[in-house]
Amino acid sequence: xxxxxxxxxxxxxxxxxxxxxxxxxxxxxxxxxxxxxxxxxxxxxxxxxxxxxxxxxxxxxxxxxxxxxxxxxxxxxxxxxxxxxxxxxxxxxxxxxxxxxxxxxxxxxxxxxxxxxxxxxxxxxxxxxxxxxxxxxxxxxxxxxxxxxxxxxxxxxxxxxxxxxxxxxxxxxxxxxxxxxxxxxxxxxxxxxxxxxxxxxxxxxxxxxxxxxxxxxxxxxxxxxxxxxxxxxxxxxxxxxxxxxxxxxxxxxxxxxxxxxxxxxxxxxxxxxxxxxxxxxxxxxxxxxxxxxxxxxxxxxxxxxxxxxxxxxxxxxxxxxxxxxxxxxxxxxxxxxxxxxxxxxxxxxxxxxxxxxxx
Amino acid sequence: xxxxxxxxxxxxxxxxxxxxxxxxxxxxxxxxxxxxxxxxxxxxxxxxxxxxxxxxxxxxxxxxxxxxxxxxxxxxxxxxxxxxxxxxxxxxxxxxxxxxxxxxxxxxxxxxxxxxxxxxxxxxxxxxxxxxxxxxxxxxxxxxxxxxxxxxxxxxxxxxxxxxxxxxxxxxxxxxxxxxxxxxxxxxxxxxxxxxxxxxxxxxxxxxxxxxxxxxxxxxxxxxxxxxxxxxxxxxxxxxxxxxxxxxxxxxxxxxxxxxxxxxxxxxxxxxxxxxxxxxxxxxxxxxxxxxxxxxxxxxxxxxxxx
Numbered sequence: 001x002x003x004x005x006x007x008x009x010x011x012x013x014x015x016x017x018x019x020x021x022x023x024x025x026x027x028x029x030x031x032x033x034x035x036x037x038x039x040x041x042x043x044x045x046x047x048x049x050x051x052x053x054x055x056x057x058x059x060x061x062x063x064x065x066x067x068x069x070x071x072x073x074x075x076x077x078x079x080x081x082x083x084x085x086x087x088x089x090x091x092x093x094x095x096x097x098x099x100x101x102x103x104x105x106x107x108x109x110x111x112x113x114x115x116x117x118x119x120x121x122x123x124x125x126x127x128x129x130x131x132x133x134x135x136x137x138x139x140x141x142x143x144x145x146x147x148x149x150x151x152x153x154x155x156x157x158x159x160x161x162x163x164x165x166x167x168x169x170x171x172x173x174x175x176x177x178x179x180x181x182x183x184x185x186x187x188x189x190x191x192x193x194x195x196x197x198x199x200x201x202x203x204x205x206x207x208x209x210x211x212x213x214x215x216x217x218x219x220x221x222x223x224x225x226x227x228x229x230x231x232x233x234x235x236x237x238x239x240x241x242x243x244x245x246x247x248x249x250x251x252x253x254x255x256x257x258x259x260x261x262x263x264x265x266x267x268x269x270x271x272x273x274x275x276x277x278x279x280x281x282x283x284x285x286x287x288x289x290x291x292x293x294x295x296x297x298x299x300x301x302x303x304x305x306x307x308x309x310x311x312x313x314x315x316x317x318x319x320x321x322x323x324x325x326x327x328x329x330x331x332x333x334x335x336x337x338x339x340x341x342x343x344x345x346x347x348x349x350x351x352x353x354x355x356x357x358x359x
Numbered sequence: 360x361x362x363x364x365x366x367x368x369x370x371x372x373x374x375x376x377x378x379x380x381x382x383x384x385x386x387x388x389x390x391x392x393x394x395x396x397x398x399x400x401x402x403x404x405x406x407x408x409x410x411x412x413x414x415x416x417x418x419x420x421x422x423x424x425x426x427x428x429x430x431x432x433x434x435x436x437x438x439x440x441x442x443x444x445x446x447x448x449x450x451x452x453x454x455x456x457x458x459x460x461x462x463x464x465x466x467x468x469x470x471x472x473x474x475x476x477x478x479x480x481x482x483x484x485x486x487x488x489x490x491x492x493x494x495x496x497x498x499x500x501x502x503x504x505x506x507x508x509x510x511x512x513x514x515x516x517x518x519x520x521x522x523x524x525x526x527x528x529x530x531x532x533x534x535x536x537x538x539x540x541x542x543x544x545x546x547x548x549x550x551x552x553x554x555x556x557x558x559x560x561x562x563x564x565x566x567x568x569x570x571x572x573x574x575x576x577x578x579x580x581x582x583x584x585x586x587x588x589x590x591x592x593x594x595x596x597x598x599x600x601x602x603x604x605x606x607x608x609x610x611x612x613x614x615x616x617x618x619x620x621x622x623x624x625x626x627x628x629x630x631x632x633x634x635x636x637x638x639x640x641x642x643x644x645x646x647x648x649x650x651x652x653x654x655x656x657x658x659x660x661x662x663x664x665x666x
Contacts, residue, residue: 041575042465042575042576043575044465044468044469044472044573044574044575045574045575046472046473046572050472159618190618190620192614192617193617195630196579198579199579199580200565200570200572200574200577200579201375201569201577201579201581202579202610202614203570204569204570205371205375205610205611206614206618208367208614209371209611209614209615209617209618209619210618212364212367212615212618213364213615213618213619215618224574225473225572225574226570226572229475229571229572230570243473245473247473247474247475248473248474248475248572249475358620
């Protein structure tokens with residue numbers, strides 16, 4: 001964005017109609033809010049980071065000249081993140097999004113050093129006067145996937161490629177399993193821990209290992225579409241993660257849980273511009289559109305689509321908490337009494353697996 | 360578990376081992392000539408993206424493999440120019456090559472994210488390639504068999520051919536080889552180009568066969584495993600073949616045992632086994648010293664004629 005461009009727009013706006021609101025907007029355009037993003041992975045990962053980058057672009061195009069965004073990709077979680085956050089703050093960014101759990105401590109430190117800069121940390125739990133947290137209820141989507149898996153699995157065993165046993169991943173496994181068991185009470189889930197968020201060859205081999213062990217539907221909490229490709233090669237089904245991955249594995253993807261951060265980013269940037277930005281913790285899901293489902297694959301029959309839609313709509317309407325008692329963990333301990341829905345606080349520190357999960 | 364499952368696991372091992380074997384064979388020849396190229400990962404990524412882009416735009420998967428090899432060789436020439444003609448430090452230049460290759464592949468690969476490509480079909484005809492049992496031997500694409508042929512060829516070249524002897528002489532005593540009239544720098548250029556081409560081919564195998572797609576950092580560190588493998592094999596092609604399949608087996612069995620839920624060995628132990636084995640082999644080599652087990656004498660040292 002060059003100065004000449006701004007001036008032309010400014011002149012056009014004032015010449016067109018010299019009314020005050022328009023003048024105000026034009027002035028604002030000359031001095032946009034600088035918004036910075038740091039990403040843990042490459043924007044071409046077609047998963048987690050890709051989704052944040054898409055949302056940044058969407059926000060930029062929606063707010064136009066009111067914001068000026070930039071990003072730094074491949075930032076390792078750790079001390080380096082703090083350096084990058086400081087650089088962004090010193091570079092004049094007034095609103096900075098740190099988009100990975102491991103940036104938490106770096107964000108806390110940077111927020112203390114730059115009290116006038118507003119920081120936002122994704123999926124974390126440490127907050128401050130100028131440090132907000134935000135997350136999406138991906139487990140909402142897991143419930144929809146679970147419904148589909150329970151109805152479409154012939155072996156009654158689902159495979160789950162998991163990264164690390166953090167609450168975010170654990171709640172996904174549990175929600176998926178419970179939703180599938182609602183349809184098929186004997187449904188079991190084999191969890192395979194890969195100890196990585198992103199390693200395509202390992203994800204593909206992991207999916208093959210699960211298929212070899214009798215699973216016929218693969219769910220994943222890792223970032224690349226490699227597992228879906230392995231499913232397609234073997235004639236099995238799976239679910240996409242973070243993005244619609246049907247272009248890579250059209251015959252395997254039943255649906256995908258898509259991250260859509262754009263509504264949140266746009267709202268927060270608008271608030272920062274208007275001066276109404278406040279710290280807090282935002283946890284949006286299917287209802288607010290932060291979590292979205294990709295279109296069903298052609299192989300999903302009508303009755304399954306209806307059941308999946310019913311799960312989705314009940315969550316959106318607020319009539320269904322996907323984790324509701326009676327729930328026992330896989331060691332036989334009762335965790336939720338009949339009719340009791342899980343609370344957000346319990347979800348955020350979840351470290352147990354429901355009955356039927358083998359990990 | 361049924362026989363079918365064992366066959367399927369075996370085939371996964373072969374697919375996992377093939378690209379590591381190819382990249383390591385190339386690096387072995389480079390190191391035998393006395394040059395240490397730590398840029399394998401970078402060349403693999405460039406090979407992967409070049410192969411994928413050519414295969415998706417032209418529709419010819421075999422053309423993709425050629426492009427991958429060409430891209431790897433081209434990138435290796437940058438390295439060769441720096442370390443051979445300009446006598447730059449090999450370790451630093453190799454690391455820089457990996458960082459550079461990662462960046463270049465990420466940049467050029469951007470338009471190809473989210474696409475896929477048709478794999479090469481099995482080399483052998485239909486009744487052999489999908490026979491429930493024989494597919495374990497005949498069910499692979501041409502690159503798998505090419506990797507075996509390359510192993511034989513490299514082993515023969517180094518052990519029994521005259522140019523192979525010259526290459527080893529250059530790697531063991533560059534000044535002496537120069538003194539009796541062998542073109543040290545030219546031999547090393549050729550070795551580096553060969554290593555680059557194989558690294559590129561190995562990278563293309565990831566983007567065209569293992570996971571037929573392009574995504575940033577697709578090879579996820581396999582280039583470093585290939586480098587470790589060369590040391591593990593004590594610079595011997597046949598041991599390299601065994602090592603590649605051992606590494607492939609360990610990587611696959613780690614996942615299989617986890618998926619099966621059998622816990623006789625902790626999967627974390629299996630995961631560290633290739634690296635542990637490399638450390639052990641290095642220790643043994645250091646203890647035993649000579650006897651053909653050691654690294655080429657000139658490995659990593661710059662050569663200046665008359666210097």
